[in-house]
Structures are given as C-alpha cells and as structure tokens.
Amino acid sequence: MARNLPPLLNRAERTNYRETSLHADVVAFLRRLRRDNPRVRVRSMGTSAEGRDMPVVVLSHRGAFTTGAARRLGIPILMINCNIHAGEVEGKEAMLALMRELTLEGLEPDLLDRLTLVVVPILNPDGNDRISTENRKLDLATLEGQIGPPGGVGTRNTGEGWNLNRDYMKQEAVESNHLSRLYGQWWPHVFVDCHTTDGSIHAYDLTFDTAHLSMSGHPGPIEYARTELLPSVAESVQASIGRRGFFYGNYRDQDDPASGWETYPGLPRFGSHYRGLTGRMDVLLETYSYIDFPARVETIRAYLLEIMKYVAAHPEEIMATVDQAGVDTIRRGRNPQPDDLVGINYGAARRAADGSLEFDWPVHYLEEAEILAYDAPSIRARRIPGRRLTAYRTPHYARFVPTVAVPRPYAYLIRAPEIGPKLLQHNIEVQALTEDVDLEIEAYVALATEKTHSPDICTGIERFETVLTVRKERRRVSFAAGDLVVFAGQRLGNLLIYLLEPESDDGLARWEYFDRHIELGQPFPVYRIPRPMRLATHHYTPPSQ
Numbered sequence: 001m002a003r004n005l006p007p008l009l010n011r012a013e014r015t016n017y018r019e020t021s022l023h024a025d026v027v028a029f030l031r032r033l034r035r036d037n038p039r040v041r042v043r044s045m046g047t048s049a050e051g052r053d054m055p056v057v058v059l060s061h062r063g064a065f066t067t068g069a070a071r072r073l074g075i076p077i078l079m080i081n082c083n084i085h086a087g088e089v090e091g092k093e094a095m096l097a098l099m100r101e102l103t104l105e106g107l108e109p110d111l112l113d114r115l116t117l118v119v120v121p122i123l124n125p126d127g128n129d130r131i132s133t134e135n136r137k138l139d140l141a142t143l144e145g146q147i148g149p150p151g152g153v154g155t156r157n158t159g160e161g162w163n164l165n166r167d168y169m170k171q172e173a174v175e176s177n178h179l180s181r182l183y184g185q186w187w188p189h190v191f192v193d194c195h196t197t198d199g200s201i202h203a204y205d206l207t208f209d210t211a212h213l214s215m216s217g218h219p220g221p222i223e224y225a226r227t228e229l230l231p232s233v234a235e236s237v238q239a240s241i242g243r244r245g246f247f248y249g250n251y252r253d254q255d256d257p258a259s260g261w262e263t264y265p266g267l268p269r270f271g272s273h274y275r276g277l278t279g280r281m282d283v284l285l286e287t288y289s290y291i292d293f294p295a296r297v298e299t300i301r302a303y304l305l306e307i308m309k310y311v312a313a314h315p316e317e318i319m320a321t322v323d324q325a326g327v328d329t330i331r332r333g334r335n336p337q338p339d340d341l342v343g344i345n346y347g348a349a350r351r352a353a354d355g356s357l358e359f360d361w362p363v364h365y366l367e368e369a370e371i372l373a374y375d376a377p378s379i380r381a382r383r384i385p386g387r388r389l390t391a392y393r394t395p396h397y398a399r400f401v402p403t404v405a406v407p408r409p410y411a412y413l414i415r416a417p418e419i420g421p422k423l424l425q426h427n428i429e430v431q432a433l434t435e436d437v438d439l440e441i442e443a444y445v446a447l448a449t450e451k452t453h454s455p456d457i458c459t460g461i462e463r464f465e466t467v468l469t470v471r472k473e474r475r476r477v478s479f480a481a482g483d484l485v486v487f488a489g490q491r492l493g494n495l496l497i498y499l500l501e502p503e504s505d506d507g508l509a510r511w512e513y514f515d516r517h518i519e520l521g522q523p524f525p526v527y528r529i530p531r532p533m534r535l536a537t538h539h540y541t542p543p544s545q
Contacts, residue, residue, distance in 0.1 A: 022129050046178040
C-alpha cells in the first residue's frame with residue numbers, strides 16, 4: 001500500500017461503528033485493496049436491478065484467480081456471501097476488514113496458499129443504500145429488530161422488493177440469477193451465507209446452521225457440516241474470543257426455553273436448503289441482533305476466520321465428501337432403483353377459517369440439547385441481556401421428514417419449451433430430442449389445482465403458489481424433435497427432481513411456471529422415464545442464443 005495513502009478502513013471502522021458501508025464505500029474499498037496487491041482480483045458478477053455493480057473478490061496466494069486455475073491447484077474453494085439481506089450488514093463489514101488483513105496485514109500468512117477464497121461482499125446493493133434508522137428498528141415486545149448501528153441500515157429486500165433468501169428456487173430477481181451463475185462457475189466446496197437474526201432471547205452471540213433436507217439432497221455434505229465443521233468452528237471461536245454460538249433456532253414458546261429449540265422451515269427457497277440439494281457444503285451464520293453492532297461484527301469476523309482455517313486444515317476430507325456426493329448422485333441417476341426415493345414435499349396442508357389452503361412445514365425431533373439463555377423472568381420480561389445465565393435442557397427440533405417422496409427417474413421429458421432457460425439458470429444440463437419418438441412413459445395426470453398465498457416473497461406484490469394433485473400412470477406419448485430432455489445422472493440431479501416434480505412444495509410448478517399448461521384430466525407437461533433407455537439428443541441452446 002502506498003505510503004501517502006490514508007489507512008484502508010471500511011465505513012464502520014471509520015465511524016467507530018456508527019454507520020455501515022454504502023455501495024460506493026465498498027467499491028472504493030475494493031479499488032484500494034486491489035491496488036498493487038498481487039493476492040487480490042476484483043471482478044463483476046453483473047449489475048443489480050437498479051444498475052449498481054455487484055463485485056466479486058477472489059483472493060489467492062497462488063494465482064488461482066480463475067475457476068480453471070483454482071481447480072487445477074486441487075485445494076478447496078470457499079465462497080462467502082454477504083449482505084443478501086441489506087439490513088444485516090455485519091458480514092459485509094467483517095469481510096472487508098478480513099480481506100485487508102489477509103492480504104495486506106499478514107494475518108494467517110499461509111491461509112491463502114491452502115484455499116481459494118471467493119467473496120461476494122454486497123449481494124443486495126440496492127437495498128443496502130436505502131439506509132434508514134427505521135429499518136430493523138429494535139422492538140423487543142415483538143422480538144424484532146436489532147441494536148445499532150445508530151446511523152441505520154438498508155432494507156431486507158432488494159430495490160425491486162425481492163427477498164433474495166426466498167428466491168433460490170424460482171430465481172426471479174436479477175441478483176439471484178447472478179449469484180446462481182457465479183455458484184455454477186466456481187462450484188465451491190463450501191459456501192457461507194452471512195445474516196443477522198432476531199427472535200428468541202438467548203445467550204448466544206451467533207447461531208449457525210446448514211442444510212437439513214438430507215432425504216432430498218445428498219446426506220454426506222449435510223452431515224459433515226452439522227457434525228464436524230460447525231461444532232469445531234464454534235469451539236474455536238469461544239476459545240479464541242469468548243463468543244458463544246450454537247445451532248440456529250427459536251423457542252417453540254417464546255416465554256419458555258424448555259418448550260423446544262426449533263430451526264427454520266424446510267424449504268429450498270432458503271439458500272442453505274437449496275445448496276444442500278446441490279451436494280455442496282453450506283454454512284449459515286446468523287449474528288445475534290440483541291448484542292451491539294461492534295460485537296456482532298467481531299463475532300462474525302471470528303466465525304468467518306475460523307471457517308477459513310478449518311477448511312484450509314481439512315482439505316482432503318472436505319473435497320472428498322462433496323466430490324463423493326456428486327459421484328453418487330450421477331451414479332444413482334444413470335441407473336435408478338425403485339427404492340431410491342427423493343423427498344420433494346415437506347409441507348402439511350390445512351384449511352384456514354375462511355377455507356383457504358395454507359401449509360405448515362413440521363420440524364421433527366432430532367436430539368436433546370442444552371440451550372444457554374437467561375432466567376425465565378428475564379425472558380418473559382424481554383430483558384436483554386437477562387439477569388442470570390441459565391442452561392435449559394430442551395428438545396432440538398431440526399429434522400424434516402418428507403410428506404411426498406418419488407423414485408429417482410432416469411430422465412424427464414418436457415413439453416414446455418419456456419422451462420429450458422429456467423433450468424439453465426440453475427446450472428442444470430439440458431438436452432433436446434433430435435428426432436420424433438413414441439415412448440411408453442410415466443405421465444402425471446392433473447386431478448386438482450388450487451392456489452395458496454405465498455408470504456414473504458416481494459414487497460408490494462401479492463403472490464400465489466399453485467398446488468397440484470396428480471395421478472401417475474403409464475402412457476404411450478409422442479414427442480417431437482426439440483422437446484427437452486433432462487437426465488437425472490448429473491451432479492444437480494437432486495435439484496432437478498425437486499424443480500420438476502409437479503407435487504414439489506418448492507418446484508417450478510409450485511411457482512406457477514407451468515400454469516398455462518395445466519388442464520384437469522390431462523397430463524402434466526413433464527414426463528418421467530423410470531429406467532435407462534437410449535434417446536437421440538443434443539445439447540440444448542435457448543432460442544435467443
């Protein structure tokens with residue numbers, strides 16, 4: 001760094017944590033960081049809906065600044081995503097500081113020799129710059145909001161109103177499309193998503209989690225993150241700086257910590273569950289909003305650093321775990337067995353008082369846990385922090401059991417050409433028939449369809465989901481050259497099943513992408529090939545290309 005330049009600080013550091021960085025601050029920080037710094041490259045993943053650049057930073061001591069170079073090194077690729085909810089800014093500030101410390105200040109000097117680090121410092125730039133002290137304003141009566149920064153933060157949703165952490169399956173926001181493309185290009189071994197949580201009053205500085213849908217995605221990476229990586233990182237953070245952490249959750253009864261500790265809903269519209277379907281390792285970090293802003297930044301910085309150190313110290317087992325998940329998924333899709341079931345729906349339907357259809361996603365018992373919180377009177381009074389630390393033995397609800405599971409198919413044939421580009425957005429390999437063909441095949445006949453209101457999707461837009469009831473039957477069907485073919489024997493085989501099955505609780509049918517093709521008593525336009533067969537296909541290219 002040139003001697004005539006002032007110290008490189010992010011906005012939080014410059015203002016003594018009274019303010020958070022604007023998009024322009026982040027861009028200026030990265031411009032300084034990459035200046036004469038051979039360990040850093042800054043690129044763009046695209047522009048936001050309102051035209052702001054979305055930078056991506058790659059850090060390496062070994063010149064692994066492209067996906068090909070990184071893979072050739074044979075070391076783990078770690079991707080860290082910040083500011084998906086732009087009122088939750090701790091990850092953004094912590095990663096800016098950590099990137100400076102790792103490349104300019106000599107922190108952990110060999111760390112970037114042992115992993116390639118890819119950072120998205122500000123995924124939601126439009127929401128980030130809508131700064132207001134009303135955003136995430138503390139309201140303990142409703143257990144919402146956070147303490148500081150005094151200058152305010154941005155909005156949960158994007159400038160267009162999208163909640164990006166509910167957009168992974170439908171991918172309607174341009175920012176979601178950019179992140180998906182980046183994920184497919186780098187194909188990281190471990191992905192970390194930075195958030196800040198409110199909710200129950202407890203004694204943890206950060207709660208963490210990973211994917212849970214092990215009956216839908218491959219269980220190997222999910223269980224490794226849950227049983228190995230996360231507990232080890234939490235232990236290291238507490239030993240190094242004294243900050244406590246545990247698996248993410250809230251009390252089932254907010255006045256009673258012994259009522260049960262429950263994780264978030266089992267839908268892959270949430271990023272962690274989505275990445276669980278891809279067979280990679282995922283980490284969710286949620287700093288605790290009832291400690292002050294500097295403490296939150298300190299805590300998530302420590303977690304991010306310890307995750308980097310863990311990944312760098314366990315490269316073989318991490319890479320082997322995720323690579324084996326990919327190999328298994330491809331093998332199972334190429335030779336599917338009738339007893340190889342994939343969960344595609346975890347919801348339980350019910351009727352509201354007005355007769356409308358609503359859904360719950362039951363969370364089942366996983367194990368007993370000891371939750372560190374405060375005395376019961378403090379919790380009931382919404383006092384932060386409470387008067388006296390108290391440990392509670394309570395059930396940990398963190399397991400999901402599918403209400404609908406389907407046998408893994410060999411392939412799907414699709415008579416809805418507009419679905420091709422959407423599948424490509426998810427990095428799924430798509431083929432097309434090169435000739436007309438008649439096939440004995442499995443069809444889904446639509447028996448009933450109903451709409452249900454979709455919450456927490458986009459500000460100002462009333463959105464609905466389509467709920468289908470179908471019957472599977474054997475039919476002889478004629479397909480034309482150009483009809484889409486998607487083989488399950490690919491690394492994203494589990495994801496494509498969840499996207500294409502008509503009774504999926506978070507698939508493309510649920511998100512209304514097939515609505516114009518649905519006719520009661522007629523086949524749904526996605527057909528299943530249950531066992532291997534030869535098909536004449538070529539690589540699918542969207543019409544615009």
